[in-house]
Amino acid sequence: MNRPIRTLSVGCLILFVALMLNLTYVQFFKASWYNDRADNRRVTEEAYAQQRGDILVGKKAIATSKPSDDKYEWQRTYPGGKKYAPITGFMSYSYGQTGIERSQDSVLSGQDNKLFTNRLVDLVTNSEPAGGNVELTIDPKVQDAAYEGLTALGEDVQAATVAIEPKTGRILAMASTPTYNPSKLATHDFGAASKSFNNLSKDEDEPLLNRSIQTALPPGSTFKLVTAAAAIEKLGMDGDSKVYGGASLDLPGTTTDLPNLNGTSCGGEQITLTRALEVSCNTAFGQLGMDLSDEDMRAQAEAFGFGQHYLDDIGPQAKSRYPTNDGKDKQARAAIGQQDVIATPLQMAMVSAGIANGGEVMKPYLVDRVTSSSLDVIDQGKPTTIDNQPAISRDTAEILTQMMVSVVDNGTAEVASIPGVSVAGKTGTAQSSKERAPYAWFTSFAPAENPSIAVAVMVQKSGTERSEIAGGRLGGPIAKAMMEAAIS
Template sequence: MNRPIRNLAIACMAMFLALMANATYLQYWQADSLNSLTEHDNNTRVKDATFSEPRGQILVGKKAIALSKKSNDRFKYQRVYPFGAEYAHIAGYFSRSRFGGIESSQNNILTGDAPGLFVNRVIDLLGNQAPQGGNVVLTLNAKAQKAAYEGLKALGNNTRGAVVAIEPATGRILAMVSSPTFNPTRMANHDISISDKAYDRLLADKLIPLNNRAIEERLPPGSTFKLVTAAAALSSGKYNPDTLVPGGASLDLPQTSKDLVNESRGSCGGNKITLTRALEVSCNVAFGAVGLKLGADALREQAEKFGFNKRDFFTDLDDPLTSQATSEFPQDVDAPQTALSAIGQASVTATPLQMAMVAAGIANNGRVMTPYLVDEIRSADLDVIKPIEPKVLTPQAITPSAASKLAEMMVAVVDNGTGRTAQIPGIKVAGKTGTAQSLPSRPPYAWFVSFAPSVNARVAVAVLIQDANVDRDAISGSGLAAPIAKSVMEAVLNP
């Protein structure tokens, strides 16, 4: 080979290698940063292409709560949410510039970009078909979800609250509703100005409808936390359901001149009552005294076994626009705060999801399961690509014996105590009411947690009513929250 031809060949080879290196750099190293450029950076092509592709369905049973339909405009496919606001905080929303909920956390499945769907995507390309996204099947029970949604809706459109239902044996979430809610279809509008205005209105709304209160709202759990205190008491070996505890009108708190009093300002039925009776009537004095005897460390240890102070155990809605709040039992607690913490006040905070986990753990013989929403990943042809297996969060939050005793105490609450409004004919329901005090300028929060049946439970529920625009005297876990929990449990038990 003569020298000029050899030099030309070398030059061509160098240019070819440089081209390959540049393509590799752009497609591999810079792909994420290039795809994430904002519209200000003129990267509208990627957004338009993504918005134009058909996405997989989000399914509850055989019903699609989010799907793509062909459209007659430049974006080719319209994202549709047939159930509107009912599933908004779960399905999320999908627009040209933003998405949330399952639409975000499972985006690579819905677009078909997940590794498990690679073969399906190649087949679509070889067949000259539009790439099909995978389908995400949720754990939700449609009837339970509807009961939760309708229950909150009945209290008024401006009600702030949440409902969570869990299958105790697996951790499957059967219902998750937050109020106020929103219609995700408006943000999926192909008129970008309409979509952006809808999102901006939701951001500006003082009721914060985009917040999923089931996992993002962390508030004092009030008397529902007495279940944790009771669990710690039974686990200590120093208490049983018949142990006598203080039941007077007030408890002298150490290190302060203030006393702890009951909600009624009177006694709980005598100077001494059983631990079961204390739970039935939600006696602050009794559980404050128990908390002082057990100590803050014992209460914290028990709370953490149920999931308090744990981060990132629930990841199904883990996207940039949804941050799971961590339920907390404080680290440094003095004696008066220990007594208040034992009744779910002071610095103790919990999400509705967390309190549903407490109920579910008791119902599941002391084993706490990791809650999850995604049940299966399926191809566009509905072939199962990946089933999701239940995971244990805490193997033994309390012993099976202690869990059984506590369940019986919770049945007494519903049969004879403050939880009567949750009774279901022919079924033993275990429950606990709660009314958590807020600031003097704000109404208290109403809580109710429960499970049913009391043995071999199929559903555990937590209901939070943060604000229902009713008179302060009308706010109670029994009056506002328990009837909703009852309807959700009935939906699961009577399909």
């Protein structure tokens, strides 16, 4: 073989090997990446050509597929509507998937390996393939109370709430407002879907945002539960321990002080820790923040879940944060849930749930069961803790529970009291800036002696006058209605 032919042959061989390597790379290593791309129309059209599984709350479908008379064969619809939109998300031809539609796509589309046997049976029997069903942990009565409570706050409101079963971590309710109608994004009228999506995307109130897990803000005085837990664990305190209750607290290294909300003392220069929680005393908890080391405070916050990613069933999840505070003044402000401390409603529900569960913080989850189209159970949610050790001891949890019950019976959380039921709670009002109104927070659990529900409510924005904004006033009635729904 002469040299030019040999050179050409070698070149062709190299190109052939390169082609085979690239083909292998694309079809094997990059297959999932291409399949998951929102702009992969082939995969999208295949998904519309078969029946997608249902998303269920109890026995009721809140997302389902119905036969369509156009070329796409199946139309995704949302009977759960706006109430469940932050959970279900949407499935759109042009804009992909969000919420449970996204996180459980492999099950709903029937492509999950757990459904391999079902796919094989469909193939052998020549049956139409169908996706699996996803059953959620949501309690419809609690969800109704959550949604109705948020919408009752009025127009132009940004708020969210979450409820957890303390012993298991099952999410009983998750609501966010403003919300949207996912069916308008799932429609096969792509022009109408595009118009709806653009309007929602441009809305300054961000209705596509699930504030329950995606909005992290200063938690204000609800964070005093974490500070109290650290004080009991690290300083050996209890509900009767004496703490500073003066009208203002000097902050070392600054020319400012930390005042109480009303500018007066909390009942004297020395008050009990229980009384400090009852009246949400800034000076008491600011002093505790300085008495504790910043490392101890951060470790306590992280033991409750701050800084962690703990929700796998839906996303994205904003991380709650307790940052490093270099200075006693910053430690004092952080101890009352200000400074750079931020938390999601889910995180503050987990703080209450951890106290309610004797110190063990359970990993929250939304997917209760996964079933095949023939209703065979192929996967089941399992309660697990977020860490290998409790966030606080059982003794500390009992002390905090008694203190939180006293906040409802004798303090700022009286609005959440339920006749004949022992309720534990804590209010919070977090300052933002002079330009915008404070954030209102409320967290609670009930029944205190055998808790079945822990709740957190966050009102980010409302039409309430600045002087009237308070966690108990805005969030308390919502939390009460949710707890009553769970224990009725």
